[in-house]
Amino acid sequence: MAIKIIGNSLPNIPWQDKPKGYREPVWRYSNNPIIGRNAIQRSNSVFNSAVIPIEGKYAGVFRCDSKSISMDIFAGFSDDGINWTINETPIQFEGANEEILKREYRYDPRVCFIEDRYYITWCNGYHGPTIGIAYTFDFKKFIQIENAFLPYNRNGVLFPRKINGKYAMLSRPSDTGHTPFGDIFYSQSPDMEYWGHHRFVMGTIKGDESAWQSTKIGPGPIPIETSEGWLIIYHGVINTCNGFVYRMGCALTDLNEPWKVLLRSKDYILGPQELYECVGDVPNVTFPCASLFDADTGRIAIYYGCADTVTSIAFTTVEELVNHMKANPLSE
Ligand code: BMA
Numbered sequence: 001m002a003i004k005i006i007g008n009s010l011p012n013i014p015w016q017d018k019p020k021g022y023r024e025p026v027w028r029y030s031n032n033p034i035i036g037r038n039a040i041q042r043s044n045s046v047f048n049s050a051v052i053p054i055e056g057k058y059a060g061v062f063r064c065d066s067k068s069i070s071m072d073i074f075a076g077f078s079d080d081g082i083n084w085t086i087n088e089t090p091i092q093f094e095g096a097n098e099e100i101l102k103r104e105y106r107y108d109p110r111v112c113f114i115e116d117r118y119y120i121t122w123c124n125g126y127h128g129p130t131i132g133i134a135y136t137f138d139f140k141k142f143i144q145i146e147n148a149f150l151p152y153n154r155n156g157v158l159f160p161r162k163i164n165g166k167y168a169m170l171s172r173p174s175d176t177g178h179t180p181f182g183d184i185f186y187s188q189s190p191d192m193e194y195w196g197h198h199r200f201v202m203g204t205i206k207g208d209e210s211a212w213q214s215t216k217i218g219p220g221p222i223p224i225e226t227s228e229g230w231l232i233i234y235h236g237v238i239n240t241c242n243g244f245v246y247r248m249g250c251a252l253t254d255l256n257e258p259w260k261v262l263l264r265s266k267d268y269i270l271g272p273q274e275l276y277e278c279v280g281d282v283p284n285v286t287f288p289c290a291s292l293f294d295a296d297t298g299r300i301a302i303y304y305g306c307a308d309t310v311t312s313i314a315f316t317t318v319e320e321l322v323n324h325m326k327a328n329p330l331s332e
Contacts, residue, residue: 003298003322006225007160010053010294014081014301014313018320025324026248026270026302026316029082033276033310035062040074040088042066045281047305050111050221050290051081052118059139060290061109061120062086063305071107073122075139081292081301082313091120093134093144101144106132110289112158112222114167119192121148121156121169128176131156131169133192148187148195152176155218160225163258167192170201170232172218178244182216184234186259199259202251204236210266210330212247215239220248220288221302223258226318230258233288233302233321236268246285247271248304250321263325270314272307280307293318 018027037045043064051060058078064086065071076086095101104125112119117135120142124132128151134144148156152174159168166188174182183203187195205213213236223230229252236249247268254260271277272284287305298318306312 003318004227005293005295005298005318006227007293007295008053009296010292011296012056012080013292013294013299014315015299016315018315024270025320026314028270028274029313029315031082032274032312032314033306034082034313035084035086035311037280037309039084040064040086042088044069045309046086047308047311048108048287048289049076049303049305049311050109050120051078051292051303052111052113052290053292054118054139058292059111059118060084061091061111061122062311063107063109064090065107071105072103073106073109073120077139091134091142093142095134095144097146100126100146102126108155108287108289110157110222112160114158114160114162119158121158123154123156126151128152129154129174131171146193148189149173152179154179155220157219157222159223159230159258163188164256166190166197168258169195170219170223172216179216180239182218182237184217184219201253201259202261202264205330210236212236212238212245212268212271213249215244217249220304221291223253224291224293224300224318225255226252228322229253229255229262231318231321233269233291235287242284244284245272246287248286248288248302250325252322252325263322264330265321265325266328266330267324269316269321269324270302270304274306276310276312277306280309282308
């Protein structure tokens with residue numbers, strides 16, 4: 001039986017058919033980038049951002065670095081998922097604890113709908129990077145709760161439902177700088193506050209079997225539930241004589257024990273090749289933070305930051321990604 005997405009239908013998902021004769025599993029929107037660096041008055045760059053369907057339209061949380069090169073996250077809204085209006089002022093979090101509300105910096109948000117609300121996770125400065133968590137019902141009022149982990153950690157990505165009775169999150173323990181290592185772990189929580197029962201999911205690939213993911217990897221969009229497992233899109237990094245290069249890969253993991261990897265891409269699914277992915281404030285970065293999907297058709301739209309400067313989308317289907325992993329499997 002063909003693999004199926006388990007989830008909602010989204011008939012108005014941003015979409016273009018795969019160009020005739022195109023041989024790659026993921027294809028870019030013809031009008032990329034969809035969000036430019038000057039989308040709001042004070043932005044230097046808008047990238048690594050997250051979107052989600054809400055009431056027939058779309059909302060999102062956007063990383064806008066300012067012209068003083070500070071990093072913060074901003075709410076935005078769209079009718080079609082392509083044309084966005086982003087608030088001119090960053091999200092003002094409310095919450096029970098003043099210590100947690102202190103702002104150092106905020107970047108690389110993800111948005112996940114669980115049960116009755118939208119959770120935001122992001123890389124939150126608290127004496128070094130860690131994972132901040134907040135929730136909203138309407139993208140107007142945001143309640144910040146406790147940081148998930150001790151520093152240092154980045155790329156906190158929630159699963160869209162409890163698994164075995166616990167909230168679940170992927171993350172990538174790191175250091176204070178431009179981390180030269182990084183593997184993906186799975187953590188569990190009974191209450192969205194205390195996280196534990198940590199499990200190793202997958203790490204870098206040594207040797208030259210899959211060198212694009214040899215330096216570090218980190219989870220990207222919210223995992224997509226399918227009939228055959230969790231579909232995880234992630235970034236993989238290689239260190240070259242010209243610095244880090246960020247590409248995208250995917251994996252399929254067990255539905256009940258999501259730290260068990262069933263399939264994983266040996267060949268990347270998308271990497272910096274277009275000018276807007278190769279040229280910008282940080283060259284050669286394609287960094288996925290969100291996807292939209294339609295369970296009826298299996299269509300997926302991936303939102304990704306380009307060269308730490310602008311935001312783009314690319315299209316694929318669940319079948320394309322699984323065929324890609326099966327056609328060229330990793331040996332390990
Ligand atoms: C990572 C994060 C990302 C960024 C990437 C490339 O460490 O800071 O936000 O896109 O580096 O600069």
